[in-house]
Amino acid sequence: xxxxxxxxxxxxxxxxxxxxxxxxxxxxxxxxxxxxxxxxxxxxxxxxxxxxxxxxxxxxxxxxxxxxxxxxxxxxxxxxxxxxxxxxxxxxxxxxxxxxxxxxxxxxxxxxxxxxxxxxxxxxxxxxxxxxxxxxxxxxxxxxxxxxxxxxxxxxxxxxxxxxxxxxxxxxxxxxxxxxxxxxxxxxxxxxxxxxxxxxxxxxxxxxxxxxxxxxxxxxxxxxxxxxxxxxxxxxxxxxxxxxxxxxxxxxxxxxxxxxxxxxxxxxxxxxxxxxxxxxxxxxxxxxxxxxxxxxxxxxxxxxxxxxxxxxxxxxxxxxxxxxxxxxxxxx
Amino acid sequence: xxxxxxxxxxxxxxxxxxxxxxxxxxxxxxxxxxxxxxxxxxxxxxxxxxxxxxxxxxxxxxxxxxxxxxxxxxxxxxxxxxxxxxxxxxxxxxxxxxxxxxxxxxxxxxxxxxxxxxxxxxxxxxxxxxxxxxxxxxxxxxxxxxxxxxxxxxxxxxxxxxxxxxxxxxxxxxxxxxxxxxxxxxxxxxxxxxxxxxxxxxxxxxxxxxxxxxxxxxxxxxxxxxxxxxxxxxxxxxxxxxxxxxxxxxxxxxxxxxxxxxxxxxxxxxxxxxxxxxxxxxxxxxxxxxxxxxxxxxxxxxxxxxxxxxxxxxxxxxxxxxxxxxxxxxxx
DNA sequence: TTGTACGCGTTATCAC
DNA sequence: GTGATAACGCGTACAA
Numbered sequence: 001x002x003x004x005x006x007x008x009x010x011x012x013x014x015x016x017x018x019x020x021x022x023x024x025x026x027x028x029x030x031x032x033x034x035x036x037x038x039x040x041x042x043x044x045x046x047x048x049x050x051x052x053x054x055x056x057x058x059x060x061x062x063x064x065x066x067x068x069x070x071x072x073x074x075x076x077x078x079x080x081x082x083x084x085x086x087x088x089x090x091x092x093x094x095x096x097x098x099x100x101x102x103x104x105x106x107x108x109x110x111x112x113x114x115x116x117x118x119x120x121x122x123x124x125x126x127x128x129x130x131x132x133x134x135x136x137x138x139x140x141x142x143x144x145x146x147x148x149x150x151x152x153x154x155x156x157x158x159x160x161x162x163x164x165x166x167x168x169x170x171x172x173x174x175x176x177x178x179x180x181x182x183x184x185x186x187x188x189x190x191x192x193x194x195x196x197x198x199x200x201x202x203x204x205x206x207x208x209x210x211x212x213x214x215x216x217x218x219x220x221x222x223x224x225x226x227x228x229x230x231x232x233x234x235x236x237x238x239x240x241x242x243x244x245x246x247x248x249x250x251x252x253x254x255x256x257x258x259x260x261x262x263x264x265x266x267x268x269x270x271x272x273x274x275x276x277x278x279x280x281x282x283x284x285x286x287x288x289x290x291x292x293x294x295x296x297x298x299x300x301x302x303x304x305x306x307x308x309x310x311x312x313x314x315x316x317x318x319x320x321x322x323x324x325x326x327x328x329x330x331x332x
Numbered sequence: 333x334x335x336x337x338x339x340x341x342x343x344x345x346x347x348x349x350x351x352x353x354x355x356x357x358x359x360x361x362x363x364x365x366x367x368x369x370x371x372x373x374x375x376x377x378x379x380x381x382x383x384x385x386x387x388x389x390x391x392x393x394x395x396x397x398x399x400x401x402x403x404x405x406x407x408x409x410x411x412x413x414x415x416x417x418x419x420x421x422x423x424x425x426x427x428x429x430x431x432x433x434x435x436x437x438x439x440x441x442x443x444x445x446x447x448x449x450x451x452x453x454x455x456x457x458x459x460x461x462x463x464x465x466x467x468x469x470x471x472x473x474x475x476x477x478x479x480x481x482x483x484x485x486x487x488x489x490x491x492x493x494x495x496x497x498x499x500x501x502x503x504x505x506x507x508x509x510x511x512x513x514x515x516x517x518x519x520x521x522x523x524x525x526x527x528x529x530x531x532x533x534x535x536x537x538x539x540x541x542x543x544x545x546x547x548x549x550x551x552x553x554x555x556x557x558x559x560x561x562x563x564x565x566x567x568x569x570x571x572x573x574x575x576x577x578x579x580x581x582x583x584x585x586x587x588x589x590x591x592x593x594x595x596x597x598x599x600x601x602x603x604x605x606x607x608x609x610x611x612x613x614x615x616x617x618x619x620x621x622x623x624x625x626x627x628x629x630x631x632x633x634x635x636x637x638x639x640x641x642x643x644x645x646x647x648x649x650x651x652x653x654x655x656x657x658x659x660x661x662x663x664x
Numbered sequence: 665t666t667g668t669a670c671g672c673g674t675t676a677t678c679a680c
Numbered sequence: 681g682t683g684a685t686a687a688c689g690c691g692t693a694c695a696a
Contacts, residue, residue: 013682014682016675017682020675050386051673054383069401069407075401078401078428107423113378114381114382115447220611279585347689349665352665352666354691360665383689383691387692389672
């Protein structure tokens with residue numbers, strides 16, 4: 001591959017001049033500029049970003065860390081990040097961590113090794129202290145899922161309030177026995193959503209029954225299993241609030257499979273409004289996060305953080321909204 | 333951040349020695365090694381990959397280009413790529429192209445600019461000539477979706493045969509009026525699947541009716557629309573072969589929404605065995621690709637290609653298999 | 665066994 | 681307006 005020196009030679013100028021043309025320095029005369037551009041064209045020259053990055057200590061790449069790509073919740077967030085990044089001359093690359101702490105650290109090496117200028121977490125398995133330490137050294141933004149007080153910029157929603165509102169909708173429909181299906185792992189969003197669930201019940205003078213609170217992971221099959229478990233309780237719930245669409249869909253699947261429940265369907269509420277929610281039968285009532293805004297703001301935070309490392313740490317909670325579809329109805 | 337020079341100074345040795353320790357050169361005595369390692373520890377030193385990459389002309393990163401992350405079909409492929417890459421000291425980063433040619437080219441710049449050592453396409457919007465040109469300059473592998481004769485290594489399945497087999501299953505169930513729902517864009521897989529569909533009909537002495545062959549994109553809504561269109565035909569099909577689970581699910585959704593079809597359901601066959609297929613109601617009959625093997629082999633091809641650019645171009649088609657579930661049944 | 669010095673490709677600071 | 685040259689951080693041939 002051609003280097004800047006080759007171009008300089010071909011154009012009969014110095015490498016300095018080539019660099020100036022490449023970077024739009026307007027001191028060069030149009031004649032020399034023309035010569036250089038022709039040489040660039042002819043040699044199909046592309047600047048080596050390693051050399052450039054080495055010199056400038058930046059590569060204009062942002063690393064976006066996803067726990068998995070199998071959740072369509074991330075699609076629009078990532079897309080809006082991309083668009084926002086482009087405005088500032090950045091582009092993004094994605095690392096998939098599979099919720100594995102080692103894998104995460106491996107990807108974060110790209111910060112130390114200067115391959116990327118910053119990293120945005122959609123979810124993290126790090127401890128608060130570790131994350132805080134990393135954020136001290138590098139531009140880090142947390143997006144949607146987050147670890148509290150980790151000393152890095154965060155954009156999310158009010159998970160407690162969102163869950164509270166969703167459970168209230170079930171109560172308004174007439175439900176009194178409402179189960180909570182959450183996460184074994186204490187993700188912040190999961191913890192807060194449970195708190196919202198509990199508050200909604202309490203404020204409606206409904207006793208919180210610990211046996212109606214069960215936990216698993218975010219897979220369809222976990223949802224199915226949790227459903228079976230709940231239905232084995234003597235006096236099963238008439239409604240279930242879940243912390244994820246995937247769990248809710250797993251439950252709906254289980255309720256369909258088991259004929260016993262087809263005549264007395266259970267109201268099920270999801271979370272995140274993934275593409276699954278509208279396409280499933282029955283369509284899922286769920287909480288929608290402003291994905292576009294979340295992604296855009298996260299990237300804005302990243303860019304401003306890179307521009308000024310001394311900025312105070314910011315925490316923003318954007319507005320969610322509830323979407324009523326077919327999977328919630330009055331108790332039968 | 334500390335540089336190799338800082339480490340050298342702290343350890344009281346030369347940068348050369350530090351470099352040797354870092355890269356496991358066994359000529360250094362254990363005493364000096366110890367000194368260096370302690371200095372590395374103390375300064376929390378991480379080699380700058382830009383410097384290293386500049387020197388060695390490689391970054392040990394592979395770019396994986398996805399058209400979208402909202403298709404769970406890619407999840408396992410990407411994961412097996414990761415695992416295979418790790419064996420050779422590589423790691424992967426993902427670029428999402430949104431099936432946009434410009435975006436693709438933008439990401440491919442990372443090859444020219446030396447940020448990654450190779451790129452694997454899960455789908456490409458480039459023309460054959462352009463792709464061929466790029467593959468001449470850089471290690472390129474096509475995976476699953478591909479452009480024929482583009483002069484780059486390819487791992488996929490026999491799409492024609494897979495479609496042929498799936499349509500045959502419908503014929504065996506007794507269907508004679510079988511529709512084909514494909515893609516407006518002439519993706520290789522889509523074209524081949526249509527050929528397989530046509531061959532299955534012909535070999536079963538069923539006339540191919542062009543009005544039963546319709547096309548759209550891969551979205552749920554496109555699937556729904558295509559279903560509506562097919563059902564408006566005077567003598568509608570009793571079965572539909574689709575080239576993607578997403579299309580099939582969109583169709584099932586539409587058939588549920590429209591009460592007219594609930595009593596005379598249409599058999600629908602999907603493609604790819606995404607996570608949706610087993611969770612949907614009815615569960616989807618579909619063609620499964622060996623995702624793990626596809627991803628593993630693609631990465632093996634990449635690594636061997638990097639090791640030897642002169643290797644002959646390879647094309648491998650792995651074995652698919654058909655999965656019968658609830659969405660296909662005899663005509664009613 | 666270890667150190668010196670050069671080069672990888674680029675940008676930026678000087679002179680001219 | 682342009683050119684020579686010193687960095688950036690690293691690996692390695694060569695010398696010691």
